[in-house]
Amino acid sequence: MSKDMALLEALIEQITIINPLQLRFLESSLEGALDAELDDLVAYISYAKTQCLPVDYLAECYDLIVKDTLREQLYFQRHGRYRYSTFDEVAKSVYFDDEYMRKYMHGLAITAYLWPNHRELHRYFARTIPATQRGKYLEIGPGHGMYMMTAMRESKYDQFDGIDLSPTSVAMTRTLLGNGVFGSFQNYRIFEQDFLDGDFVPDSYAAVVMGEVLEHVEEPAIFLDRIRQVATSDAYIFITTPINAPAIDHIYLFDSFHSIESLVSDAELRIVDKLLVPYPGLSVEESTEQSLPINVALVLAK
Ligand SMILES: C[S@@+](CC[C@H](N)C(=O)[O-])C[C@H]1O[C@@H](n2cnc3c(N)ncnc32)[C@H](O)[C@@H]1O
Known part of the structure; x- marks a missing residue:
C-alpha cells in the first residue's frame, strides 16, 4: 500500500471506530470508486492535514453527516415533512455557526467520494x-x-x-x-x-x-x-x-x-x-x- 493510500485507510479506520455500522457500507462503496476519485479523496485528506485537521477530525465530520441524516430521516418518516421550512429556523445553527458548518462542509466534501x-x-x-x-x-x-x-x-x-x-x-x-x-x-x-x-x-x-x-x-x-x-x-x-x-x-x-x-x-x-x-x-x-x-x-x- 502506498503512503497515500495509508491516509485513506486511516480515515476509514477512524470512521469505523466511531461508527462500526459504516464498515461494510464503506468497504463495498469503495470497490466502486475510480482510482482518480481515490486520488482526489487522498488529496483532500492531505489538504486537511495542511490545515492542521487530522484524520480523526475528518472522521468526526463524516459521522456528523451520517448521524444528522439518520435523525432527520426518522423525523421525516414520522411526520412526512422536513423538520424546518424557513431559512430563519436553520440559518443561525447551520450557515452562521462556524464550527458546525466547517464540520458539515468537510463531511459533505468527503461523501462526494465515499x-x-x-x-x-x-x-x-x-x-x-x-x-x-x-x-x-x-x-x-x-x-x-x-x-x-x-x-x-x-x-x-x-x-x-x-x-x-x-x-x-x-x-x-x-x-x-x-x-x-x-x-x-x-x-x-x-x-x-x-x-x-x-x-x-x-x-x-x-x-x-x-x-x-x-x-x-x-x-x-x-x-x-x-x-x-x-x-x-x-x-x-x-x-x-x-x-x-x-x-x-x-x-x-x-x-x-x-x-x-x-x-x-x-x-x-x-x-x-x-x-x-x-x-x-x-x-x-x-x-x-x-x-x-x-x-x-x-x-x-x-
Ligand atoms: C449543502 S451545501 C452544497 C455544497 C456544494 N455545492 C455541494 O454540492 O456539495 C449548500 C451551500 O449553499 C449555500 N447557500 C444556501 N442558500 C444560499 C443562498 N441563498 N445564496 C447563496 N448560497 C447559499 C450554503 O451556505 C452552503 O454553503
Missing part, C-alpha cells in the same frame, strides 16, 4: 461540463469548494465566480482553491452574499452551477428564475437537488421528480439531460412511492 450516490453526481458534473467553452462561470453555494475546483480543473472558462451566504463556506472555498493541492488556480472570486441579493448583469454567465442548494431555500422558483436571467442564451446550467432527502437544513421538500420538472418549466428552462440516482436496490418509481431519497442532477438550457 458515497456512491454523491459520486455519481460528481462524475456526471465532470462529464457534462463543457471542456472548451469560454466566458464566465458562476457557482451558487460552492460550500466546501470541491465542485468549483472540479470546474476549474475540467473547463476553460475565463473567470470563475462563486457566491455563498455562509462566511464559513466562503472561507473554505477560498482556502481550498488557494491551497495548491488540487492545482494552481488564479482567475476566481468568491463573494459572501445571498444569491438573491447579488447584483448580476443579465445574460452574463456562460455557466451557472448550483449543487445541493435548491432544497435549502424557501422559494426555489425565484432561484431558477434568477439563474435564467443571469445565464447567456447558450449557457451550461447544472443543478443538483434531492427528492425526499431530509437533512437539518433542507427546508423545501421535492416529493417526486415531477415536482422538480414543473418548477423548471415554470421558470422557462428546459431539461437537456438528467441523472436520477434512486435509493439503492430500488427503481425511481419505487423510491418515490416509498418516500425514499433520490438524487437528481440536471443540465438545463434557456
Whole structure:
C-alpha cells in the first residue's frame, strides 16, 4: 500500500471506530470508486492535514453527516415533512455557526467520494461540463469548494465566480482553491452574499452551477428564475437537488421528480439531460412511492 493510500485507510479506520455500522457500507462503496476519485479523496485528506485537521477530525465530520441524516430521516418518516421550512429556523445553527458548518462542509466534501450516490453526481458534473467553452462561470453555494475546483480543473472558462451566504463556506472555498493541492488556480472570486441579493448583469454567465442548494431555500422558483436571467442564451446550467432527502437544513421538500420538472418549466428552462440516482436496490418509481431519497442532477438550457 502506498503512503497515500495509508491516509485513506486511516480515515476509514477512524470512521469505523466511531461508527462500526459504516464498515461494510464503506468497504463495498469503495470497490466502486475510480482510482482518480481515490486520488482526489487522498488529496483532500492531505489538504486537511495542511490545515492542521487530522484524520480523526475528518472522521468526526463524516459521522456528523451520517448521524444528522439518520435523525432527520426518522423525523421525516414520522411526520412526512422536513423538520424546518424557513431559512430563519436553520440559518443561525447551520450557515452562521462556524464550527458546525466547517464540520458539515468537510463531511459533505468527503461523501462526494465515499458515497456512491454523491459520486455519481460528481462524475456526471465532470462529464457534462463543457471542456472548451469560454466566458464566465458562476457557482451558487460552492460550500466546501470541491465542485468549483472540479470546474476549474475540467473547463476553460475565463473567470470563475462563486457566491455563498455562509462566511464559513466562503472561507473554505477560498482556502481550498488557494491551497495548491488540487492545482494552481488564479482567475476566481468568491463573494459572501445571498444569491438573491447579488447584483448580476443579465445574460452574463456562460455557466451557472448550483449543487445541493435548491432544497435549502424557501422559494426555489425565484432561484431558477434568477439563474435564467443571469445565464447567456447558450449557457451550461447544472443543478443538483434531492427528492425526499431530509437533512437539518433542507427546508423545501421535492416529493417526486415531477415536482422538480414543473418548477423548471415554470421558470422557462428546459431539461437537456438528467441523472436520477434512486435509493439503492430500488427503481425511481419505487423510491418515490416509498418516500425514499433520490438524487437528481440536471443540465438545463434557456
Ligand atoms: C449543502 S451545501 C452544497 C455544497 C456544494 N455545492 C455541494 O454540492 O456539495 C449548500 C451551500 O449553499 C449555500 N447557500 C444556501 N442558500 C444560499 C443562498 N441563498 N445564496 C447563496 N448560497 C447559499 C450554503 O451556505 C452552503 O454553503
